[in-house]
Each structure stands twice: as structure tokens, then as C-alpha cells.
Amino acid sequence: MPYRYKMFYYPDDEYYDSPSRAGLQFEEVYFNSLDNTRLWGWFIPAKDIEDQKQVKGTVIHMHGNAQNMTAHWQFAEWLPLRGYNLFVFDYRGYGRSEGTPEPKGVFEDCIAALDYLRSRTDIVTDRLFVFGQSMGGMLAIASSAASPTGIRAVLAEAPVHSYSMSVRYRMPGIQLDLDDSYCAGPWVSKLAPVPLMLIHGTADSVVHHDHSLALYADAGDPKQMVTIEDGEHIDAMTRRYGTRYKDMMVDFFEKSARQNPAG
Helix, strand or coil: CCHHHHHHCEECCCCCCCHHHHCCCCEEEEEECCCCCEEEEEEECCCCCCCHHHCCEEEEEECCCEECHHHHHHHHCCHHHHCEEEEEECCCCCCCCCCCCCHHHHHHHHHHHHHHHHHCCCCCCCCEEEEEECHHHHHHHHHHHHCCCCEEEEEEECCCCCHHHHHHHHCCCCCCCCCCCCCHHHHHHHCCCCCEEEEEECCCCCCCCHHHHHHHHHCCCCEEEEEECCCCCCCCCCHHHCCHHHHHHHHHHHHHHHHCCCC
């Protein structure tokens, strides 16, 4: 990995948690990225729903840039209790996934994860929803725009606009030659007509609120911007707000499924 990108990726292989702790059944899966890098994930079916036709859809969660999916999946663990399948996975170099993270690779990993879900014969593959947080929000927008088949909606919480914008806010005055080709910035205008919701706190000290404002400005309709006054980094789905933003997410997904055909 080029040294200039090391500041963006902080993976580890610790095993922090599993769906078993939450009383959820899950399937451990491995699949290949576009360059055959082997990736690791969990498929967690909707709780107590036997007939997949009765499931509301499948949500793929794309996590942030530190640790691995076992530390981040809790942000989405409530979704199987709301009638959705949940798929979480690790980018290359994270958890049990092979390889080393870099911009093109993690972007292609997300497309491969979407392709993996579309290849399953035991789920309804034209009811896919993408939920990304922080770096995962950036990747959710970019990968969904690049590969929209079956995707009904994208929700990005505190998404990174681009590597370059991150550097401008975190290290003002520093000039780095960064490739933003695989970021949300260049892709967000291509996501429509897939509906997009952005959620961002004004007190986010990790990813400045301006990242979402820039993405919203460039996005096509339908789009929504949810601003959390004094909200911190990716805390919308935590106990701080109860079910407020969880309910908002489900309502957004359900309305998108009714009103918009799959991409």
C-alpha cells in the first residue's frame, strides 16, 4: 500500500463480537473480490421469518476504516429484528479478509459484495439496500453508483466525500497526490435514480459535516439530507438517539422499495 494512503486504513484482525451474542443465527461466508482476493463476511437472516418472500429485503452494511466488521456490525444488528436480512463483510486486509487495503481494491471489494448477494438463490435479489458509515458511506455511494442492479436505496451516515477532502480538513496545508477515482465524490451524481439519504452530525470531529453537504449538492434526485444538530461521528444508530434514526432508515427503505424500481 502506498505510504500516502496509510492514514486512511486502520484494520485489525481482532474478533470483537458475533451475532450469537445477540441471539441471531448467521452464516459465515467467503467470496472473491474482482481480483480474486478472498473476502470474509456474515449473512444474518431476518429473525423468525422462514419465507424469504416475506422478508423486507437485504441490507448490506459497509463499515468504517478501523478495526473490522466484528467491531462495527452492532450499528446494524437491529435490522434482522425489523424484517431485513443483514450482510456484513470485511474489505481486504480487515478481519479474515486477505490482501492489503488501497483505494481501488476496497472499492472493488464492495462491488464484489453486492455481486455476491445478487448471486444468492435463497433471497430476493432485487430488494437490496446499502447502509454505509464513514469510509463505508463513501464506498456505499461509489459502489452502488457503479453497480446499481437490484439496489433500492442507499443510506450513508457521515460519509467521506474523498480522500483529498479528508486531508484538507485533517492536515490543512499538506499536499498529497491522492487518487479520488474510487470515492463518493466522482460517483454521487451517477447514483440517481437510486434514492440517497445522507445523515451527518454537526459536531462530527472525524468527518466534517461539509463532506455530506458537498455530496448532497452533487447528488441527483431523489435525495435527502438529515442533519443532526450536535451529533457526533456515526452515533445516529446508537442508544443516544433511541430508535429515532433507526425508524427513519426503515421508513426510507420501505418507501424507496414501494416507489422506485430496482436499479
